[in-house]
Amino acid sequence: MTEVETDVGAIAQRAADAAAPFAATTPTARARALLAVADALDAEADELIRVAQHETGLAPARLQGEVRRTSAQLRLFAEVVIGGAHLGVTIDDADPSYAPGPRPELRRMLEPVGPVLNFAASNFPFAFSVAGGDSAAALAAGCPVIVKAHSGHPELSIATAGVVETALRDAGMPEGTFQLVSGQENGTALLKDDRIRAAAFTGSGRVGRMLADIAAARPRPIPFFGELGSVNPAYVTAGALAADDSLLATFVGSVCGSAGQLCTKPGFLFVPETADLAAVATAASAVAEHRLLNPGIGGAYEARREAVLGTAGVEVLAAGDVRTDDAGQRWATPTLVAIGVDDLVSAGDAMVEESFGPLSVLVRYRSIDELPALHASLFPGNLTSTVHAVESESEDLAALVRTLAATSGRVLYGGWPTGVAVTASMQHGGPYPATTTDDTSVGTAAIGRFLRGVAYQNMPEALLPPALRDANPWNVPQRRSAAGLSQDWGTLNGQY
Structure with missing residues (x-):
């Protein structure tokens, strides 16, 4: 090298x-x-x-x-x-x-x-x-x-x-x-x-x-x-589960992409407490083992997985496994667990920490009404948050969506967050602790x-950067405010 x-x-x-x-x-x-x-x-x-x-x-x-x-x-x-x-x-x-x-x-x-x-x-x-x-x-x-x-x-x-x-x-x-x-x-x-x-x-x-x-x-x-990093919580309603019988399987696919080593992996999925989660184990069983990036990440994942599995109230949906090869690399299959809201809150920070690897936690909730306050207390800063629902439930979700927008850089309706489009409208950042600067x-x-912004006052044309000159040799957009416009302030073009 x-x-x-x-x-x-x-x-x-x-x-x-x-x-x-x-x-x-x-x-x-x-x-x-x-x-x-x-x-x-x-x-x-x-x-x-x-x-x-x-x-x-x-x-x-x-x-x-x-x-x-x-x-x-x-x-x-x-x-x-x-x-x-x-x-x-x-x-x-x-x-x-x-x-x-x-x-x-x-x-x-x-x-x-x-x-x-x-x-x-x-x-x-x-x-x-x-x-x-x-x-x-x-x-x-x-x-x-x-x-x-x-x-x-x-x-x-x-x-x-x-x-x-x-x-x-x-x-x-x-x-x-x-x-x-x-x-x-x-x-x-x-x-x-x-x-x-x-x-x-x-x-x-x-x-x-x-x-x-x-x-x-x-x-x-x-x-x-x-x-x-981010745990990227997702919320699923009863209506969404009834309307899409592949929803839990696609969730598992998002969790396991690149062995769960993605900053946008959905680390928590909130589901109604009566939801049938059998599809989670079925989907997980079809996922082949995948090498983690390096021994350091593999060791950290193994320790994190053991901590999650040892948390009071955890129900194992798919146990998964971690294998260590002769080079010290870890190979993992997905681990998915379920827990009730009360046990999650009791576990506190130990449970809501990011698990960097193919592991996610499904949380059984009692009512949509409890989700906004729960989210705000557990997940103050996220890269993404996701809602799966049907149109008839929109009115019930307004408070939750407002809370997600206040604590997340990107809020999804449907789909999963593990695809990040490189485009003008993308926000890949969020309130701390997802990022240090919400950009x-x-x-x-x-x-x-x-x-960084620089203003030039009464500067001769020859001393200005090219983009600020009247000749505009770089041909960039220039927004100009002509003299006299302030005399019309307050009229709002006759709109009030």
């Missing part, structure tokens, strides 16, 4: 040196660079997938889909960069008659924050790793990126970084635009380095909170966008995490 540079000072300085010239690249040049990375990843996909399968144990079909998602995301972000709307350009003309008082000429836009440190995830070796969403978003914003490689797939990290670095260099981007570092100490040292201006992380709550605290305790604190790490809005 090729060695990764460990001189974090030199790495940080190269990123700092690249920041200004990379931020100044035209939208066309930056978009072409993103497209070059996408094309290069697709060209090397077969070899990268071979390495990824060996290191992670994930199936080829899953990895192929992940590469397609990663390259498509880069192409989507290239479209955003060319369009320019993400820069939020606004121009207020000077207005001596402005209602609150004379207004100077003001021009505002979003500009790159500077070098970004990305802590790669283990469970998505492409989509949330070296060339994944955080890296793509930062590059699209115009920020140099340093990726801290995940120890679960070191060879893949080096290979992918080589593809990205070469593509960016060949596209004419500055040296230091993209770099890779490995090792916990090096990642922590970079997080403390004043030349790093923002950081992103996807991983465990314990590590994510530790890193977030480091970012906040710096002499100059920086934004830290950490995705820390999104998926979709085009993710670019905004690595931009």
Whole structure:
């Protein structure tokens, strides 16, 4: 395996040196660079997938889909960069008659924050790793990126970084635009380095909170966008169960996808206390064993599973199993249990912790009316929450849906949360403890995490960034407020 540079000072300085010239690249040049990375990843996909399968144990079909998602995301972000709307350009003309008082000429836009440190995830070796969403978003914003490689797939990290670095260099981007570092100490040292201006992380709550605290305790604190995990509760009504006899089977399929190692896996399913759950065991019995990502994750899952099975009031629907091979890797089949509301509440935090693997808890509830307060007390921050119901039950669900929206980044009606669309309207984030900052790490809005607002007052045209000039050489959308408009405030165009 090729060695990764460990001189974090030199790495940080190269990123700092690249920041200004990379931020100044035209939208066309930056978009072409993103497209070059996408094309290069697709060209090397077969070899990268071979390495990824060996290191992670994930199936080829899953990895192929992940590469397609990663390259498509880069192409989507290239479209955003060319369009320019993400820069939020606004121009207020000077207005001596402005209602609150004379207004100077003001021009505002979003500009790159500077070098970004990305802590790669283990469970998505492409989509949330070296060339994944955080890296793509930062590059699209115009920020140099340093990726801290995940120890679960070191060879893949080096290979992918080589593809990205070469593509960016060949596209004419500055040296230091993209770099890779490995090792916990090096990642922590970079997080403390004043030349790093923002950081992103996807991983465990314990590590994510530790890193977030480091970012906040710096002499100059920086934004830290950490995705820390989620239990993603789902709620099923009696009407939904009666209308769809495959509902429990599709739930099991969502729990077991990629061996349950997905941040959007439904960790809890609330069902009426009279529900027949026999279909859960039937569906689970058809799921073949799957290797967990690495020995560390496998060991943590095994301990978590034992804790759940040992909780008072738990009814085993599908016991599942965990097998350890000669290399220390764990192979698991699904474990699904049921518990009553009272026993769940009595168990407290010990039961509602995320189980990262093919395990989920079905909770028998008495009435829909008890669900809003129960959800608010047990699940204060989630990436997703889901409701399965029929239309005639909508009125009864209004309070629950309001509660889910207050505590979750994405609220689903029907379906399961383990598919995350890369699009403009996606929100992949949620209130703490799902994330450290309630923002999104998926979709085009993710670019905004690595931009900051700057206003220019009475600035000569020649000194303005291109996007703010009247000539508008980058041809980006400009929202302009002409002088005199404040005289019509309060009329609402005659609508009141």
